[in-house]
Amino acid sequence: MARRPVTVRRYLLGMELRRLRMTAGVKQETAALHVDMDDSKLSRVENGTSPISKPELVELLKLYGVREGEHELFDFLVALYREARKRGWWYQQRGVIPPSVQQLIELESSATSMFQFSLTVVPGLLQTENYARALISAFPVPAPGSVEKAVEVRMTRQRILAEDAAPQLVCVLDEAALRRQVGGPRVQAEQLRKLVTISDPPRLTVQVVPYSQGVHAGMDGGFKLFSYPDPFNLEFAFVEYLDGRIFVEGDGQVDAFTRTADLLRTQALSSDDSLDLIARIAEDLEKVD
Structure with a gap:
């Protein structure tokens, strides 16, 4: 590390x-x-x-x-x-945004491509506002108003995906992330519909590792990979845990994450099949609601 x-x-x-x-x-x-x-x-x-x-x-x-x-x-x-x-928008809020989150935003803003794997939740860059609010509210917060501020920061982070030079993003989700009802069936269904709408391979690809896969390469937890172009040909990994985040560099250490990412993509459904599964789960949730 x-x-x-x-x-x-x-x-x-x-x-x-x-x-x-x-x-x-x-x-x-x-x-x-x-x-x-x-x-x-x-x-x-x-x-x-x-x-x-x-x-x-x-x-x-x-x-x-x-x-x-x-x-x-x-x-x-x-x-x-x-x-x-240059100082990005997050620098102006450095007293509000934790240093580790600033580093994450910096990584996102600099990368040419990103890979994210999540076991239990939809990643922040793809969350709806209601989903983000429900998720953030489930964790201890330090001060009144901090939930809304965190939601605002998360929504601002997503602007990078709409830029002309947006990084290519591959997001692989465990099926559990689709079925866990964050904020209830309506909020979860809205979130799943967003995944279907914004998916646009190869610019933004969403894949799902289905329950039928059984054990898979990402069982130990989620992680992010950030890639940078020539002349660097460099990758960083980012791992989040309960009280912070770990930044990983160095070919030997990052290679394990790269191999895991490649294997997860082969274990996951294709993009089209993944979107079909997401849409079916969203439809089921809408019936419940």
């Missing part, structure tokens, strides 16, 4: 700077001296825990043989630097 980076973009920038330095055969102390920076500061920059100025970035790139006008990578990394300096 790894310490959570300050921002994903800063982490990616630092990681690429470290890769370029090592490829160029430049020692860390030499690079730090080149930009009048101490070794510990450069180490933090490469770990994504300290910011870097644009002049420092440009000088390091020159030292590593990546020059303006000569390499597309130069323009890409300068653009990434600018993005890393």
Whole structure:
């Protein structure tokens, strides 16, 4: 398990700077001296825990043989630097949104593709307002009004799915998540109808692992995977538990989640068959209501 980076973009920038330095055969102390920076500061920059100025970035790139006008990578990394300096909407509410949730939002806003598996509930990015309110209300809350604030944040997070550059999302659900009546049959049916409506493969794919599958690869619990494009080809995993969330990085650790995700997709029904099952359960709930 790894310490959570300050921002994903800063982490990616630092990681690429470290890769370029090592490829160029430049020692860390030499690079730090080149930009009048101490070794510990450069180490933090490469770990994504300290910011870097644009002049420092440009000088390091020159030292590593990546020059303006000569390499597309130069323009890409300068653009990434600018993005890393931007503060998303969640930053303005940092006193309200827990740090671990801020990190989740940052991961969602930066990824090009996402995978989510849930055993018992529909994930936040796909929830209706009524479903989210009923679900959040079932947990202890720290202060009056915090339920509505949490619902507001969750609905705001969903805007990313409507953007032109929205990440590709695959959501795999255990059938139990469809049948557990969060907020009662009417709220649950409304939620299931939303899943059918918003499903749009390959942009947004919903699959269900049916009860008939029996034991499956996700029995230990839900998780999220976030993927990032070239030149990084990087994935992060995110695991939620009762009192927080764990951020997982590193090929060896993330590979287990990637293999599980791939297996779950083969154990789940196809997208079309999944939507048929979801619609049938919604219809049954509407009859109850």
